[in-house]
Amino acid sequence: MTTQANPSPSRRRLLLASDRSDQSNELAGILKSIGEVDTISTLEIPDAPADHISGIVVDINLRSAESVQQVRNKLQAEAYRSMPRLFVLADALHHGSMQAWALGATDTISRPFDSESILQRIHAAFPDSHGLDITPATEALNNGVAAAHAAMLHCGARGYVANGAAQRRLREAYFVAIVTPAIKQLKKMLADMK
Numbered sequence: 001m002t003t004q005a006n007p008s009p010s011r012r013r014l015l016l017a018s019d020r021s022d023q024s025n026e027l028a029g030i031l032k033s034i035g036e037v038d039t040i041s042t043l044e045i046p047d048a049p050a051d052h053i054s055g056i057v058v059d060i061n062l063r064s065a066e067s068v069q070q071v072r073n074k075l076q077a078e079a080y081r082s083m084p085r086l087f088v089l090a091d092a093l094h095h096g097s098m099q100a101w102a103l104g105a106t107d108t109i110s111r112p113f114d115s116e117s118i119l120q121r122i123h124a125a126f127p128d129s130h131g132l133d134i135t136p137a138t139e140a141l142n143n144g145v146a147a148a149h150a151a152m153l154h155c156g157a158r159g160y161v162a163n164g165a166a167q168r169r170l171r172e173a174y175f176v177a178i179v180t181p182a183i184k185q186l187k188k189m190l191a192d193m194k
Contacts, residue, residue: 012036018060030119047074
């Protein structure tokens with residue numbers, strides 16, 4: 001496990017949980033360029049993340065029932081609900097992507113790694129520990145997306161495909177949550193236009 005004695009308050013602190021034999025060294029190297037990285041095995045994922053952690057990156061074999069169950073048991077805890085969770089996909093197959101979203105992924109990245117793409121996703125998904133300007137409107141939008149995600153997880157696959165007005169509204173809410181750009185991305189685009 002990589003630990004820092006005195007965490008820097010101005011840099012992102014990321015938790016990289018991996019079940020890979022190389023402990024995701026390539027990914028850890030990319031992530032270290034924008035923040036401090038604590039690399040742990042999936043068995044060591046804490047029940048509640050430390051306050052200084054900005055988010056968790058999970059690099060597991062999504063085809064392994066054991067790995068999936070370990071991560072599911074940890075990330076379904078209340079302490080992880082508001083934390084960004086980025087999953088690494090080993091291939092572009094539909095199964096891995098669906099498995100990651102079912103585990104509560106807020107974003108995914110695929111192998112082979114493209115460092116620029118990963119860094120853009122990290123900047124968008126994981127907040128810095130300083131300089132955040134969360135307005136009531138931003139908080140309301142984030143709560144709406146979180147509610148749609150929680151409803152989706154509660155209903156599961158059967159609830160998603162069931163016919164009915166409530167299920168239709170659930171699908172619409174989730175679709176809007178998926179296609180709507182992140183608040184941070186919208187702010188960046190507006191700043192670039194100026």
